[in-house]
Amino acid sequence: xxxxxxxxxxxxxxxxxxxxxxxxxxxxxxxxxxxxxxxxxxxxxxxxxxxxxxxxxxxxxxxxxxxxxxxxxxxxxxxxxxxxxxxxxxxxxxxxxxxxxxxxxxxxxxxxxxxxxxxxxxxxxxxxxxxxxxxxxxxxxxxxxxxxxxxxxxxxxxxxxxxxxxxxxxxxxxxxxxxxxxxxxxxxxxxxxxxxxxxxxxxxxxxxxxxxxxxxxxxxxxxxxxxxxxxxxxxxxxxxxxxxxxxxxxxxxxxxxxxxxxxxxxxxxxxxxxxxxxxxxxxxxxxxxxxxxxxxxxxxxxxxxxxxxxxxxxxxxxxxxxxxxxxxxxxxxxxxxxxxxxxxxxxxxxxxxxxxxxxxxxxxxxxxxxxxxxxxxxxx
Amino acid sequence: xxxxxxxxxxxxxxxxxxxxxxxxxxxxxxxxxxxxxxxxxxxxxxxxxxxxxxxxxxxxxxxxxxxxxxxxxxxxxxxxxxxxxxxxxxxxxxxxxxxxxxxxxxxxxxxxxxxxxxxxxxxxxxxxxxxxxxxxxxxxxxxxxxxxxxxxxxxxxxxxxxxxxxxxxxxxxxxxxxxxxxxxxxxxxxxxxxxxxxxxxxxxxxxxxxxxxxxxxxxxxxxxxxxxxxxxxxxxxxxxxxxxxxxxxxxxxxxxxx
Numbered sequence: 001x002x003x004x005x006x007x008x009x010x011x012x013x014x015x016x017x018x019x020x021x022x023x024x025x026x027x028x029x030x031x032x033x034x035x036x037x038x039x040x041x042x043x044x045x046x047x048x049x050x051x052x053x054x055x056x057x058x059x060x061x062x063x064x065x066x067x068x069x070x071x072x073x074x075x076x077x078x079x080x081x082x083x084x085x086x087x088x089x090x091x092x093x094x095x096x097x098x099x100x101x102x103x104x105x106x107x108x109x110x111x112x113x114x115x116x117x118x119x120x121x122x123x124x125x126x127x128x129x130x131x132x133x134x135x136x137x138x139x140x141x142x143x144x145x146x147x148x149x150x151x152x153x154x155x156x157x158x159x160x161x162x163x164x165x166x167x168x169x170x171x172x173x174x175x176x177x178x179x180x181x182x183x184x185x186x187x188x189x190x191x192x193x194x195x196x197x198x199x200x201x202x203x204x205x206x207x208x209x210x211x212x213x214x215x216x217x218x219x220x221x222x223x224x225x226x227x228x229x230x231x232x233x234x235x236x237x238x239x240x241x242x243x244x245x246x247x248x249x250x251x252x253x254x255x256x257x258x259x260x261x262x263x264x265x266x267x268x269x270x271x272x273x274x275x276x277x278x279x280x281x282x283x284x285x286x287x288x289x290x291x292x293x294x295x296x297x298x299x300x301x302x303x304x305x306x307x308x309x310x311x312x313x314x315x316x317x318x319x320x321x322x323x324x325x326x327x328x329x330x331x332x333x334x335x336x337x338x339x340x341x342x343x344x345x346x347x348x349x350x351x352x353x354x355x356x357x358x359x360x361x362x363x364x365x366x367x368x369x370x371x372x373x374x375x376x377x378x379x380x
Numbered sequence: 381x382x383x384x385x386x387x388x389x390x391x392x393x394x395x396x397x398x399x400x401x402x403x404x405x406x407x408x409x410x411x412x413x414x415x416x417x418x419x420x421x422x423x424x425x426x427x428x429x430x431x432x433x434x435x436x437x438x439x440x441x442x443x444x445x446x447x448x449x450x451x452x453x454x455x456x457x458x459x460x461x462x463x464x465x466x467x468x469x470x471x472x473x474x475x476x477x478x479x480x481x482x483x484x485x486x487x488x489x490x491x492x493x494x495x496x497x498x499x500x501x502x503x504x505x506x507x508x509x510x511x512x513x514x515x516x517x518x519x520x521x522x523x524x525x526x527x528x529x530x531x532x533x534x535x536x537x538x539x540x541x542x543x544x545x546x547x548x549x550x551x552x553x554x555x556x557x558x559x560x561x562x563x564x565x566x567x568x569x570x571x572x573x574x575x576x577x578x579x580x581x582x583x584x585x586x587x588x589x590x591x592x593x594x595x596x597x598x599x600x601x602x603x604x605x606x607x608x609x610x611x612x613x614x615x616x617x618x619x620x621x622x623x624x625x626x627x628x629x630x631x632x633x634x635x636x637x638x
Contacts, residue, residue, distance in 0.1 A: 070589075076491055077462075087471045113492070114460055114515040118627035129589035130629050131514035131521055134462065134492040142510060146525070153528055155589055173474050174487030230508035232455075232500040238488045246506065253534070363488060364497025366509055 005224040005258075005373070006148045006207055011316040012058030013203035014051055015303050016041065020058070021203075024303060024313075025320045029348050031302045031331040037182060039200040039304070044168040045081035051202035052116075052164040056124055059160060059204035063125070069206075070128035070156035071121045074143025074163035076136060076308035078113035080170050086112070120162065128156040136362030137271075138230070139163060140203065140311025141370055145228040147207040157208065163312035164202035167304065172198060178238065180275055186305075187332035188272035188298045189279050189343060196273045199304025203313035222375040223319040226260065226355070229253025233365030239277050240361055244285035247359060250367040251289050258371035260355055265294050265371075267327045267344075268357045269318045272298025273305050274332070278361060283338045285359075293342040294357075295349055301332025311360040315370060318356045322374040325353050385527055386580030386638065389441045390567035392608035393433060395545075402565065402608040404440060405581040406615045428465040430543045430564055431495045437566045438499050438539060445568070447504070449575065454507035454535045455496045456526040458518030458542040462492030465545055495543060507535055518542055519565060519607045520623030520631035524587040526569050537570035542604045563604035567611070582614045585634040592630045610635065 013021040016039035041047040052073075061069055077083060113132045121130045129150070135142045140163035147159035165171075175181050175198060182195035207225070231253070233246035240247070255262060268290075270282050286296060299314060300306075306313055321327060327349040336343045359369045391409060392402030400409050442450060470486040488494075493511040500509055508529065514521045519542030526540040543564040572580060610621045614635035623631035 083467060084471065087468055112460075112464075113462065113513045114518075114625070114627050117514070121628065127591050127593070127628075129591055130627055131512055131517075131589075134511050134513060135509060136491050136493050136497075146510075149528055149532060150589075153532070155528070170471070170474070173482045174470065174484070174490065177482040177484040177487055179484075230510070232497070232506050232509045234500045234504050234506045237494075237497060237501065249506065257534075362493075363491055364493055364509065365500065366493070366497065 005226045006151050006209055008205050008207055008223045008225055008319060010059040010206040011319050012055050013201065013313045013316050014054045015199055015201040015306065016047065017303065021316055021320065025317060028299055028302055028317065028328040028331060031329070035185060035197065035302055037197045038172055039167055039198065041166065041168060041200065044166050045079055047200060048079045048081065048164065048166045051200060052120060052162055055164065055202035055204040056120065056160065056162050059206050060124055061158060061206055065158060066125050066127065068128050068157055069126045070147070070150055070159035071117065071126040071130040072143045072147050072159060072161040073113070073117045073120060073132040074139040074161060074308055074312060075113060075132065076134060076139055076165050078116040080166055080168050083112060084170055126160060128159065134308070136364055136366050137307055138311055138360045138362045138366045138368040139308035140313060141315060141358065141360045141368040142230060142311070144205065144207065144225065144312055144315055144370065145230065145368070148225050148228065151207055151209050159207045160204060161207060161312065162202065162204040163309040165307035165309045166200045167198035167307065171307070182274060185332055186274040186301045187334065188274040188301055188330055189336055189338065190333050191335045191337045193274045193276065193279065196275055196300065197304035199306040201303060201306035201309040201313050203309055203316050205312060205316060221323045223322055224373045224375065225370060226373045227254040227256070227258025227371040228369065229257065230368045233367065235365050238363055240281040241365065242281060244281045244288065246365055246367040247281065247285040247361060248288050250369040251285065251357065251359065254357070254369040254371045258373070260371055262290050263292050264355055265290065265357050266351070266353045266355050267295045267297065267321065268359070269314055269321070270296055270298045271360050272300050272330065274300060282359070283341060286341060295327045295342050295344045297327050297344045298330045301330060311368060315358050315372065318358045318372050322353050322356055322372060326350050384571050385530055385569065385584045386572050387582035387584065388568040388570065388575055388578045388580045390565070390611050391437050391440055392563065392565035392604065393437060394563050395430065401563065401605065402612060430545060431498055433564045434495050434499060434543055434566065435502055437564055438503060441539065441566055441568050442503055445575065449537060450503055451506050452537065453505040454526070454529060454538040455499055455505055455509045456522045456538050456540040457496045458512045458522030459492055459544055460513060460515055460518050461545045462513065463490050463494050466490050466494065499539065505539065514629045515625030515627045517623040517625035517629050517631045519604050520621060520633060521589070521629065523569070524589060524631050524633065527584055527587045530570060536574040539566060540569050541566035542607065544604060565604045565608050580638050582611065583636045583638050585636055587633045590630050590632070591628050593628060
């Protein structure tokens with residue numbers, strides 16, 4: 001197993017509701033009573049661009065470090081408005097060529113996710129290796145792992161990973177057809193939960209080896225990616241393994257790589273979609289892995305399921321949890337369905353945090369887990 | 381460490397379902413076997429013709445591989461167009477139902493990672509699933525990332541490769557470098573010790589990624605045909621692969637016959 005922790009710096013994130021990682025984190029500490037089930041975008045393509053641009057701008061290294069900075073885009077569908085335009089143009093051959101031409105010339109044609117990578121890499125002058133990772137709703141975490149592997153293996157001294165997805169009409173109709181969307185509110189792990197909410201978001205993070213890291217302000221705490229694991233359920237295309245076999249394997253791999261015992265995990269930030277299958281599966285995994293019942297939290301009741309962006313966005317929030325030594329409550333949770341677990345609800349929990357586990361699962365039975373740790377110097 | 385990674389088997393086919401453009405290891409394959417037992421349920425059918433083709437090729441490659449090795453196996457796929465055909469099917473269902481009656485089965489296949497997940501389910505592969513996109517370098521990129529994962533010690537065996545749809549809109553726009561066919565290439569890659577009873581055919585000596593602004597243009601190609609050609613030649617001689625993409629990423633590999 002690879003045993004070379006890498007530093008995660010310059011976390012950033014934004015959603016259609018919240019303009020920065022700090023805003024999301026503050027709202028998570030005291031979640032509003034009512035959150036929308038869907039984001040509203042007048043122009044979905046503009047929303048995609050503005051979110052990923054904002055996230056990347058906040059996480060970029062200074063100019064001299066961009067020359068050899070790799071770039072990984074993690075997304076399920078990329079600029080989905082461009083996809084729709086091209087699909088419609090293809091079905092209307094009379095205007096198809098012109099539409100495709102316009103999309104291509106605007107760097108937003110469905111050539112498709114590749115062109116998103118190209119446009120972003122060019123715009124922000126990131127001149128290291130570039131590519132996209134697309135592994136359903138684990139994309140954000142997998143992008144983070146790929147970036148860590150690239151810097152660990154010397155493929156690039158630093159890599160900017162950006163995860164972004166828009167819950168536009170295409171996605172909304174899909175999840176509605178699956179009857180996976182709540183009719184009231186997203187309430188992960190609650191007895192009254194009836195499905196997920198959707199969110200649009202982007203997150204970014206600069207991943208680098210210790211020796212390549214530019215000097216930071218004194219006293220600034222540092223978050224490390226200590227271990228990671230990925231696995232496949234190999235069971236069903238949309239439903240998770242009810243025995244949580246894949247998630248358990250991913251978590252154990254991540255713990256082993258980080259050289260951390262389950263008892264050393266101070267908190268877990270779960271995927272927590274609010275669908276009955278996912279919540280039950282994650283509960284099974286937590287019971288199997290942990291005997292000491294670490295505090296469990298989740299954020300999708302506040303920001304919705306942000307699809308491919310969720311893994312990285314929530315890893316960034318886990319980083320903030322470490323830096324601020326606080327576990328926010330599960331947004332939307334009132335009465336837990338599984339009361340034997342240590343759910344954090346109603347109010348944030350202040351406690352020493354050194355190591356956090358973050359998990360994600362997605363369509364196709366994909367599971368991912370990362371272990372984040374805090375440098376001792378950063379612990380308050 | 382890099383010298384210890386091998387291709388045990390590989391095969392490539394174009395989307396016509398008739399022409400085999402590669403072979404199985406060093407041997408040409410005259411005829412691809414018939415499809416696996418048909419799945420009649422709408423919700424269970426594979427993602428499009430390439431998904432079906434990938435299942436068949438993977439079935440050939442994974443023949444005689446012990447079940448316990450398959451269980452730990454990873455899947456690394458490169459694709460430029462992702463789930464293009466499935467996107468079209470779902471979009472049509474949206475339009476015909478005015479957004480109210482969409483096909484949930486079609487939606488579940490609209491992810492670029494769909495085929496990788498279907499292969500994992502079909503063959504019981506429970507290792508990491510990763511799907512990459514880097515324009516025309518997507519195939520070589522998936523190979524290089526698989527190599528890196530094996531080098532890191534996280535996995536010892538992977539089903540790697542690429543598949544892509546033919547895309548009429550892009551073909552009308554582009555000339556010259558565009559392949560007219562959809563294609564699939566799959567290979568079994570890993571450490572020699574991972575499959576002691578299967579003789580490897582190609583050794584992967586080096587694989588790396590770099591950025592080259594010179595390649596940063598709208599040139600597009602399905603990268604699979606040149607990759608299949610390189611594999612075929614590498615069964616007999618040393619081959620340098622340079623997978624160039626329209627997004628500036630260049631994938632370089634050196635392959636040698638075993």
